[in-house]
Amino acid sequence: MKAVVTTRPLPASDPNSLVDVELPRPEPRGRDLLVEVRAISVNPVDTKVRKTRQPPAGTPLVLGWDAAGVVVARGADCMLFDVGDEVYFAGDITRAGANSELCLVDERIVGKKPRTLDFAEAAALPLTSITAYEALFDRLRVPRGEAARGKTLLVVGGAGGVGSIALQLARTLTSATVIATASRPESVAWAQALGAHHVVDHGAPLKPQLAALGLPLVDYVFCTADTDSHFAQLVEVAAPMGVLCFIASSKAPVDLASAQQKSLTIAWELMFTRSMFQTADMIEQHRLLGEVADLVDEKRIRTTLTLRQSPIRAPTLREVHAQIESGHTIGKVVLEGWR
Numbered sequence: 001m002k003a004v005v006t007t008r009p010l011p012a013s014d015p016n017s018l019v020d021v022e023l024p025r026p027e028p029r030g031r032d033l034l035v036e037v038r039a040i041s042v043n044p045v046d047t048k049v050r051k052t053r054q055p056p057a058g059t060p061l062v063l064g065w066d067a068a069g070v071v072v073a074r075g076a077d078c079m080l081f082d083v084g085d086e087v088y089f090a091g092d093i094t095r096a097g098a099n100s101e102l103c104l105v106d107e108r109i110v111g112k113k114p115r116t117l118d119f120a121e122a123a124a125l126p127l128t129s130i131t132a133y134e135a136l137f138d139r140l141r142v143p144r145g146e147a148a149r150g151k152t153l154l155v156v157g158g159a160g161g162v163g164s165i166a167l168q169l170a171r172t173l174t175s176a177t178v179i180a181t182a183s184r185p186e187s188v189a190w191a192q193a194l195g196a197h198h199v200v201d202h203g204a205p206l207k208p209q210l211a212a213l214g215l216p217l218v219d220y221v222f223c224t225a226d227t228d229s230h231f232a233q234l235v236e237v238a239a240p241m242g243v244l245c246f247i248a249s250s251k252a253p254v255d256l257a258s259a260q261q262k263s264l265t266i267a268w269e270l271m272f273t274r275s276m277f278q279t280a281d282m283i284e285q286h287r288l289l290g291e292v293a294d295l296v297d298e299k300r301i302r303t304t305l306t307l308r309q310s311p312i313r314a315p316t317l318r319e320v321h322a323q324i325e326s327g328h329t330i331g332k333v334v335l336e337g338w339r
Contacts, residue, residue: 001025002338003100004314005060006050012321017050018314021060025102027073032104033081034073035089038119039336040098040312041066041305042320043127043161049093050321064099065091065272066332068113068122078107080286086113088289090127092275099317101338108282109275111289114296117303124305124332125165129292130271130285131247132166132222136174139245139267140220148176152218154210155180156202156234157225159187159330162247164194164304166222171195172300179215181206181225190330194304206233218242228252235259245269306331311339 003023010017028034046063055061068088071081081087089110091098098105113122136142142153153170157163158180170178172195180191181202188199200209202225210216217239223230227250235258238244243265259266274282295301309316312335320333 001101003060003062004064004312004317005062005099006053006055007060008054009051012047012050012318012325015318018063018317018321020314023060023062023100026096026104028075028078028104030075031077031079031107032075033071033078033087033107033110035067035069035087035098035103035105035110036072037067037069037098037101037103037312039068039123039334040064041123041127041332041334042317042324044324045093045127046097047321047325062096062098062100064097065093066123066127067091067098067103068119068126069098069103072102074107080107081110081112086119087111088113088122088126088293090130090271090285093272094276099312106275106282107286109285111286111293114293116297116299120308120334120336121303121305123334123336124161124303125292125296126289127271128161128165128304128332129169130288131162131269132169133288133292134271135162135222135245135247135267135269136166136169139269140222140243142170142174142176142220144173146175148174151176151220152215152239153178153220153222154218154234154237155196156221156223156230158182158191158194158196158199160224161304161329161332162224164190164331165301166224167191167194167196168301172295176220177215179210179213179218184328187330202230206237210237221245223247227254231255232258235262235264238262238264240264243267304331305334307333309333309335310337311335312337313339
């Protein structure tokens, strides 16, 4: 089967950073599905792994943890899907990714593809949807429905992949006042179109901007951007006994003293945790992907696909990796079709 792999850490500009190869066809066992990959999306995790992970000698590493495709075989213990089902998934970072014609993935972290989307539109959604959903409802514990009336949620990086879904889920499933951050006119417009009640500039101090909105302190903070550069001012604008959730590892120690004074809860979200540790509730990701698919099919939220690229080959992927690393991507970039 065709696949795009990395063999050693290199910059995206290097032709050897991602290369086209032929790999053996994998065979599903247990609860694994074998999925014929039709479209893939690229996330910051792909670029991070490409730049830092050294595969064992002679063992090419397949990246790609966002995909949509068709089930072509399944393990003996599978119960949730049949051959021919159209699915979407983010996968397991401890296993080979989806930058290959065929991919193995545990059915408990797979969802049926939204019926109203094509494969590229669907491939834009899994990783960001799982991350945003778990952050909002498992880590921050934002109340759903009317229970969040009068509460405020700040989403830092509202125009990025995760932020784009978080804004939609928050507006659709809660009654909280949703504030996004964005720094360019096009990203401000994108965040507003996805449902943000207000948009502030994360390139300027947040406290006076929020005060001008009459919302000087926020109950929930979801930071989808760099932790180090935002941590101090996010603690500053968090309401006493508020909750903050981060998805990016801090590169330096952070000062927790001010957070302690406010009795803040600091949480981390990593959507790979369930699959990495084979937690007893792994199937929750199957369930939430089903809920997201229903929301899409009901036209309550939409795909965040903003750019299609083709084909799924190493040169195209290298270009997209470089674009993601620029930090200026709005929504999601998806590759479709093998050649």
